[in-house]
Amino acid sequence: MTESTAAERVFKCSNCNGPLNYTPESIVCVCEYCGTVNWFSTGRFDIFIIPTRTRDEVVKAFWNRMRNDPDMSRVYGDIEIVEAQGSYVPILLGDVSVKGGWVGFRRETEYRGKRAVTKTVVERGSFNTSLRLAVEARREASEYGLQELISQVKTVTAHPIESVDWKKIGLQVLNAEISPEEAIDELKDMAEDQMRESIRSSKRLDGFYYYSCESQVDSFWVVLAPLWSIVYKYRGGMYRASISGYNLQFLRVSEPVFLGQRVLYMIGAFLAILAGTLILPLTLFSGGDAPSLGFFIFILSCIAGLFLTRKSISDVREEKWK
Amino acid sequence: MSLRQLTCANCNATITAPQAASIVVCPYCGHTFEASTGKKWEYYMFPAYVDSASAWRKATQFILRRYGVPEDFNAEANLHKAELYNIPYHVFSCKAYSSCSYHGNQANYIEVKNMSILATRTGTWLDGFAETLSFSVRGRSFFNPNQAQKSKFYLPTLDYRQAYNTAYHFIVNQAMSEARKSCSGFKGVDKAEVNYLGLVHYPLWLMEYAYKGKVYRVLIDASGGRVIFVEYPLSTKSRTTMLIAATLMIIIGIVSGLLVSLLSPIGVLSGLLSSVIVSSPLLAKALSLKDRGSEAPTQRRLSSEAWSAVGALTSITGFRLPVLE
Numbered sequence: 248m249t250e251s252t253a254a255e256r257v258f259k260c261s262n263c264n265g266p267l268n269y270t271p272e273s274i275v276c277v278c279e280y281c282g283t284v285n286w287f288s289t290g291r292f293d294i295f296i297i298p299t300r301t302r303d304e305v306v307k308a309f310w311n312r313m314r315n316d317p318d319m320s321r322v323y324g325d326i327e328i329v330e331a332q333g334s335y336v337p338i339l340l341g342d343v344s345v346k347g348g349w350v351g352f353r354r355e356t357e358y359r360g361k362r363a364v365t366k367t368v369v370e371r372g373s374f375n376t377s378l379r380l381a382v383e384a385r386r387e388a389s390e391y392g393l394q395e396l397i398s399q400v401k402t403v404t405a406h407p408i409e410s411v412d413w414k415k416i417g418l419q420v421l422n423a424e425i426s427p428e429e430a431i432d433e434l435k436d437m438a439e440d441q442m443r444e445s446i447r448s449s450k451r452l453d454g455f456y457y458y459s460c461e462s463q464v465d466s467f468w469v470v471l472a473p474l475w476s477i478v479y480k481y482r483g484g485m486y487r488a489s490i491s492g493y494n495l496q497f498l499r500v501s502e503p504v505f506l507g508q509r510v511l512y513m514i515g516a517f518l519a520i521l522a523g524t525l526i527l528p529l530t531l532f533s534g535g536d537a538p539s540l541g542f543f544i545f546i547l548s549c550i551a552g553l554f555l556t557r558k559s560i561s562d563v564r565e566e567k568w569k
Numbered sequence: 570m571s572l573r574q575l576t577c578a579n580c581n582a583t584i585t586a587p588q589a590a591s592i593v594v595c596p597y598c599g600h601t602f603e604a605s606t607g608k609k610w611e612y613y614m615f616p617a618y619v620d621s622a623s624a625w626r627k628a629t630q631f632i633l634r635r636y637g638v639p640e641d642f643n644a645e646a647n648l649h650k651a652e653l654y655n656i657p658y659h660v661f662s663c664k665a666y667s668s669c670s671y672h673g674n675q676a677n678y679i680e681v682k683n684m685s686i687l688a689t690r691t692g693t694w695l696d697g698f699a700e701t702l703s704f705s706v707r708g709r710s711f712f713n714p715n716q717a718q719k720s721k722f723y724l725p726t727l728d729y730r731q732a733y734n735t736a737y738h739f740i741v742n743q744a745m746s747e748a749r750k751s752c753s754g755f756k757g758v759d760k761a762e763v764n765y766l767g768l769v770h771y772p773l774w775l776m777e778y779a780y781k782g783k784v785y786r787v788l789i790d791a792s793g794g795r796v797i798f799v800e801y802p803l804s805t806k807s808r809t810t811m812l813i814a815a816t817l818m819i820i821i822g823i824v825s826g827l828l829v830s831l832l833s834p835i836g837v838l839s840g841l842l843s844s845v846i847v848s849s850p851l852l853a854k855a856l857s858l859k860d861r862g863s864e865a866p867t868q869r870r871l872s873s874e875a876w877s878a879v880g881a882l883t884s885i886t887g888f889r890l891p892v893l894e
Contacts, residue, residue, distance in 0.1 A: 270711075347676070348674075429662075432664060432679060432681045433681055436679050436680060436681050439678055454753075455751050456752070456754075457671040457674060457751075457752050457753070458676060459674065459675070459676030459677070459751075460676070460678075461677075480630070481634075483633040484630060484631075484633045484634025485627070485630035485633075486634065503634060513814060516848075517817075517818065517821060519843075519847055520818055520821055520825075520840075520843050521821070521825055523839065523842075523843030523844075523846075523847075524822055524825045524840035524844070525829055527839040528830070528833035528836045529832065529833065545839065545843065548843065549842075549846045549847060552847030553849070553850065555847075556847055556848065556850045556851055560636045560637070560811065560854060562862070
């Protein structure tokens with residue numbers, strides 16, 4: 248007996264019998280045609296949706312931005328949209344209670360005359376709070392603008408998927424591929440790391456002697472958020488923009504680098520060379536605690552110059568939503 | 570490479586596999602089994618969504634937006650080789666728990682990660698890229714005979730147990746380094762769980778094109794559509810521009826250095842040093858035979874390099890970054 252190969256298996260929607268976009272990883276498939284939720288696992292979670300605006304509105308928002316952008320408006324007529332595609336991306340949201348304590352240290356340098364003295368300052372504290380975390384519920388990290396969308400989604404109101412009119416807001420839905428058990432581990436790992444980093448940066452610590460964080464996932468759910476991706480062409484080169492479907496905000500956009508910008512970057516690089524050349528010799532022989540400062544500025548201007556030179560021969564400029 | 574003939578237990582087809590292949594995937598029906606025991610194996614493949622025409626289009630569109638590409642590139646570049654490679658990876662889901670005690674206090678940490686480990690070497694130049702390729706461990710799909718048969722379909726020569734050990738070491742190290750970041754006390758990894766999720770094939774387009782008698786290479790992610798690597802020619806005009814700019818930079822560095830050297834003897838040195846550093850990307854690009862590019866974010870790498878340079882500096886001189894309050 249030969250068993251049927253996996254490729255022949257087709258999964259159908261329980262409501263409208265339409266074909267589902269099922270892969271072996273799928274935990275749940277939302278039918279593209281009618282919006283019905285089809286489960287493929289026993290562990291379930293709540294699914295909410297943030298409705299998208301229409302394709303026309305998204306495309307219009309793209310042209311508006313290009314028209315109002317000081318650089319892009321000059322080449323407005325040479326831009327051509329190659330593709331505009333939207334999909335609902337599953338994002339896992341969770342409320343995690345974190346409780347713990349920490350002992351950290353910070354090195355501080357004091358100048359006593361010509362001598363620099365470094366001392367270590369110890370600080371300690373504790374926390375007991377709740378974090379709202381968001382992470383993609385699938386792992387194709389290549390989706391352009393997704394990280395920006397995830398950081399927006401935490402505060403947006405989402406609706407139960409049954410309550411929306413699917414005919415109006417239907418789009419391709421990417422499958423959630425994270426099981427409840429994985430979700431809990433992932434959220435705990437994230438909560439630990441995020442809490443530690445936020446303590447480190449807010450207290451300006453150089454490291455920890457001790458850090459403990461007991462995390463408990465109170466609840467988690469999946470939000471389907473609309474992400475639109477536009478591919479456009481300018482003089483044969485291909486560029487991208489991603490737009491969030493619910494507020495038409497530009498999440499990320501890549502734009503060509505124009506000659507004028509290249510020249511500006513280049514001028515900046517020349518200035519950096521001048522700064523680097525002048526500062527080190529001038530401070531090195533003026534005495535006091537200036538030498539280390541001079542050395543520092545020298546390195547900094549070299550790095551800035553290097554960065555500007557690379558920008559002057561780079562291919563795209565990336566702009567991100569913050 | 571020595572080969573051997575095997576018979577597929579599912580569809581009876583004859584499969585030619587390398588002697589070293591530990592797991593064999595039948596290219597006709599997808600039946601996957603361990604070569605030594607015949608045991609059935611978990612197997613998936615990443616679908617090649619991108620065909621050769623759109624892969625080539627992506628490559629040229631990517632090249633055309635780069636700086637210094639000759640104007641006749643589109644007319645003169647001729648694609649003469651396009652091969653789909655299906656590269657095997659062992660995939661794992663890993664989890665490790667570490668703990669640390671510090672003056673009687675105990676802290677516990679968790680680390681989770683999905684991992685893919687390259688399961689064979691093709692012996693071509695794409696190996697280096699295949700090793701560092703990052704892709705979602707999820708997103709795999711069922712076997713597709715069409716994709717398997719119309720491609721270079723590689724079987725794994727690295728045993729999954731070896732790959733398992735690598736994954737195990739990796740997650741343990743990762744958990745230890747997390748613990749090290751958090752705690753200075755006595756620490757260790759209490760438990761590590763590594764689950765073998767099976768074998769996958771990931772498709773890549775390996776292409777070659779000629780431009781004015783020279784051959785250039787292209788590597789495209791056939792599943793995600795990313796440009797992993799391209800080589801392309803530079804126009805004489807752009808090379809000249811970059812060389813002139815670099816020379817000007819060095820001249821300005823030396824001249825301003827000479828002026829300062831009236832005050833301090835190291836003026837010329839600092840001028841030369843800063844101008845050579847700043848102009849180095851121009852020189853490197855102008856003097857290279859072929860320029861290279863990739864869709865991977867280079868900017869982030871540059872900024873992290875920059876910050877590690879600053880970090881190194883502060884540790885040498887005991888200087889703290891000035892903080893704006």
